[in-house]
Amino acid sequence: MDINTIAAMAGVSRATVSRFLNDGYVSDEKRRRIAEVIEETGYVPSRQAQTLRTGKTGVVGVIIPKINSASISRMVTGLSDVLEKARYQILLANTANEAMSEVDYLKLFADGGSVDGIILVATVLTPEHLRTLGALSLPHVVLGQRVEGHRCVYHDDFHAVRDITLHALANGSRPAYLGVMEEDVAAGHDRHEGFLSACAERGATPLGEELPRSEFTIEGGYLACERLIDAHPEVDTVVCATDRIAAGAMACLREYGREVPADVQVTGLGDSDIAQVMTPTLTTLHYHFRTSGAEAARMLLDAMGKAEDRAQRVCMSYEIFSRNSTRRKA
Known part of the structure; x- marks a missing residue:
């Protein structure tokens, strides 16, 4: 099953199917016919072919320091919500709090051609981190730390x-x-x-x-x-x-x-x-951990859609929730 077969079954041109798959303009009637054929056949476009055609992988690399953290889980949920709606998949790298593993993943994602952008959920930033981030040609966002000269979303x-x-x-x-x-x-x-x-x-x-x-x-x-x-x-x-x-x-x-x-x-x-x-x-x-993740994802999507490289920073707000572990004034 390929795009030519889908076009023949839907009674449209190959170019029309290609526009449909890439969110281009297709009339409502042709869109309906193509969608019906894809649903009937279970056709899934080849990622390799899409990458060759567009130069995009449709994947974002996300580097986290640990997986068993409520705050990081909420961040990943927020960025996943935004990236999935934009039809990006996530390649998640868990470094188990190993600082040099973060650097290694940054280099792997940058050199391997496997992702279109990177979100680093940062903790300790060593000089090697900063050198590697400075050398990145891929769009990237640092989440959780303020880093001068880089797009970042952080807390006050x-x-x-x-x-x-x-x-x-x-x-x-x-x-x-x-x-x-x-x-x-x-x-x-x-x-x-x-x-x-x-x-x-x-x-x-x-x-x-x-x-x-x-x-x-x-x-x-x-x-x-x-x-x-x-x-x-x-x-x-x-x-x-x-x-x-x-x-x-x-x-x-x-x-x-x-x-x-x-x-x-x-x-x-x-x-x-x-x-x-x-x-x-x-x-x-x-x-607002989930919101910070969503903000980082939107910042990255914006960066991946532009040729210019402008550093941006967003500082998140916070609230005090007063409960029973502190005393109240009489």
Whole structure:
């Protein structure tokens, strides 16, 4: 079965079928006949032939740091919604938090001719990342980090954590932060700086700054909170870089006999499903992860449709969802 057979069965020219398959103009009557034949025969156009004819693969490469993440899942859902409507398929590369694997996939996608564009869901950006991104000729978008000179969609991590810390410090005075590695500029450095800025504004001395950072896991949050309580039992407010870290911290506090929020307040970030089923429910920051994925996809589609290479940046908004893990004013 090929395009010539489809044309003969529908009683139209080969060129008409080609226009139909490539969303060109075809009269309603001819469009109906071609669609009926394709449905009856189950015809699927050859991707190789389309690539040779148009120079496009119809595929977008998406590089993610891990697959078992609620935030990344929401990003991928958002970008999938947009790309699928534009008739692009996704080639997903999971790097398991290996920074050099991200660089390798960037080079593979750029050199292999297998994709028309790339979305990198970024965490740690090394000098090698920046060199590789700078050398890319393919349209690309960085999602999750602000990168000068490149199209990117990112979150306002500094102000988000600053605001939720100020929210918690309305009813607390001995705060600590359970954060992650600062090499991750957005989730590590910027969120930590937002916490410190709020502490300075409130005149509160941050506790536990000398302690090691947490992993991006519930277990990591538990261990980080355990170190914090051992070193600073007077802590009354724990601001966490993610909801999963907050879940671990709350489990640790319960085992140490601390009530949340009566003894210690806890906040998270991400508004994941776990935030709403914890006991007590978690005060957290809602990031529009799915919308950010959709925005990155639209930005990439725009880039793939233009010859010029203009850097664009979009900073996403956020909301504080105040629940039962923080105290309320009497």
